[in-house]
Amino acid sequence: MQQKEPRRSNRERSNATRSSILNAARALFVSRGYADTATPDIVAAAGLTRGALYHHFEDKKALFRAVIEREALDVAATIEQLAGALLAPREALLAGAAAYFDAMAMPGRVRLLLLDGPAVLGVTEMAALDAAHGGRTLEEGLAAAMAPHRLEEKTVKAMAFLLSAAFDRAALEIDAGAARTDYAYAIDRLIDRLITP
Amino acid sequence: MQQKEPRRSNRERSNATRSSILNAARALFVSRGYADTATPDIVAAAGLTRGALYHHFEDKKALFRAVIEREALDVAATIEQLAGALLAPREALLAGAAAYFDAMAMPGRVRLLLLDGPAVLGVTEMAALDAAHGGRTLEEGLAAAMAPHRLEEKTVKAMAFLLSAAFDRAALEIDAGAARTDYAYAIDRLIDRLITP
DNA sequence: TTGCATACATGCAGCCTGTATGTTAACAAT
DNA sequence: ATTGTTAACATACAGGCTGCATGTATGCAA
Numbered sequence: 001m002q003q004k005e006p007r008r009s010n011r012e013r014s015n016a017t018r019s020s021i022l023n024a025a026r027a028l029f030v031s032r033g034y035a036d037t038a039t040p041d042i043v044a045a046a047g048l049t050r051g052a053l054y055h056h057f058e059d060k061k062a063l064f065r066a067v068i069e070r071e072a073l074d075v076a077a078t079i080e081q082l083a084g085a086l087l088a089p090r091e092a093l094l095a096g097a098a099a100y101f102d103a104m105a106m107p108g109r110v111r112l113l114l115l116d117g118p119a120v121l122g123v124t125e126m127a128a129l130d131a132a133h134g135g136r137t138l139e140e141g142l143a144a145a146m147a148p149h150r151l152e153e154k155t156v157k158a159m160a161f162l163l164s165a166a167f168d169r170a171a172l173e174i175d176a177g178a179a180r181t182d183y184a185y186a187i188d189r190l191i192d193r194l195i196t197p
Numbered sequence: 198m199q200q201k202e203p204r205r206s207n208r209e210r211s212n213a214t215r216s217s218i219l220n221a222a223r224a225l226f227v228s229r230g231y232a233d234t235a236t237p238d239i240v241a242a243a244g245l246t247r248g249a250l251y252h253h254f255e256d257k258k259a260l261f262r263a264v265i266e267r268e269a270l271d272v273a274a275t276i277e278q279l280a281g282a283l284l285a286p287r288e289a290l291l292a293g294a295a296a297y298f299d300a301m302a303m304p305g306r307v308r309l310l311l312l313d314g315p316a317v318l319g320v321t322e323m324a325a326l327d328a329a330h331g332g333r334t335l336e337e338g339l340a341a342a343m344a345p346h347r348l349e350e351k352t353v354k355a356m357a358f359l360l361s362a363a364f365d366r367a368a369l370e371i372d373a374g375a376a377r378t379d380y381a382y383a384i385d386r387l388i389d390r391l392i393t394p
Numbered sequence: 395t396t397g398c399a400t401a402c403a404t405g406c407a408g409c410c411t412g413t414a415t416g417t418t419a420a421c422a423a424t
Numbered sequence: 425a426t427t428g429t430t431a432a433c434a435t436a437c438a439g440g441c442t443g444c445a446t447g448t449a450t451g452c453a454a
Contacts, residue, residue, distance in 0.1 A: 165366030
């Protein structure tokens with residue numbers, strides 16, 4: 001039975017189809033990966049045609065970029081919500097780490113943000129995307145917690161990158177089936193070892 | 198001018214073409230990435246046809262896997278050679294880190310092993326490949342250096358993974374243009390912080 | 395030297411991407 | 425209310441790429 005299109009405005013229609021495509025694309029990118037996902041399959045899952053896809057997105061990579069951006073935004077929001085306004089630097093870092101694991105527990109997120117994302121869009125673009133949202137808070141948090149160490153700024157920045165890499169790897173391992181408690185403990189210990197004067 | 202094939206044995210001929218394909222594939226995978234490298238271009242660069250490629254490799258992914266394996270093997274050999282038999286655990290770890298950066302300085306290696314590799318072959322396969330060669334030595338080294346801490350084995354293993362992730366990220370940043378000295382210093386500090394009793 | 399297997403080269407089918415063109419419905423102006 | 429315009433799609437098409445099937449020549453073994 002085909003509904004008789006309840007007279008939507010143009011704006012509404014666009015938003016709806018755009019979301020449909022994004023959702024279908026996300027599901028397929030997650031289950032098959034970017035390369036093995038064909039645009040005909042995406043639009044079929046969304047109940048549309050490739051015309052709609054190429055009307056809303058410049059090409060397949062742009063669609064992937066949109067999926068990734070939405071995902072990164074959601075991760076940043078989750079972290080902000082869960083570990084937003086902690087006062088003590090140490091507690092903020094630890095809570096941020098836990099919040100990151102929570103956020104990355106959403107199925108498919110690890111593959112999108114940590115595997116296909118860097119490979120398809122390149123590290124620089126992914127880094128820029130990360131810096132725009134969550135990356136900065138980690139660097140600031142670590143700088144605050146390591147202030148007594150009186151390190152050069154570039155050193156702190158480098159260590160923030162390394163710590164961020166550890167977060168990512170932990171999320172990757174947890175996603176692959178490792179016990180979260182093990183990695184949460186290891187991360188906490190790592191943070192503590194880094195910031196204790 | 199076509200040389201009149203100096204009467205090679207069959208074995209020699211196979212090895213030669215196989216190497217030709219591997220070399221050409223590596224160069225193109227590095228410069229354009231796996232997805233944007235077409236098999237016609239690879240064999241053209243090697244002065245062959247696609248028939249040779251599909252005779253020696255099951256498919257494009259298998260060729261990529263062969264390139265990756267050769268690369269990982271070379272990295273492991275370099276590290277073994279540069280930081281092979283250090284006695285003190287701390288010095289072994291520090292030398293291993295430096296050797297890893299040396300090994301990863303080979304152009305294209307970062308992209309192959311840290312970007313396209315995980316995305317194309319999957320994390321599990323890459324992890325298995327890494328564990329078969331270099332990953333184990335890092336875990337053992339860290340375990341030796343952290344023995345006084347009396348941690349559970351799973352914790353040490355997790356921290357070895359995290360440290361390995363830090364190595365990778367450092368190599369990635371150096372490859373992207375960051376100063377090696379900055380990251381070498383940060384890594385050394387990280388190691389020291391981890392293993393000091 | 396005869397027969398077979400190896401090492402390729404060539405040709406073909408199917409799929410996928412990106413674009414160009416067509417069609418319908420919304421919106422703006424009169 | 426009517427008409428022109430444009431947005432939002434659907435359809436059709438061209439080029440390229442992958443994998444396989446087939447063909448051919450050479451090494452090799454009996």
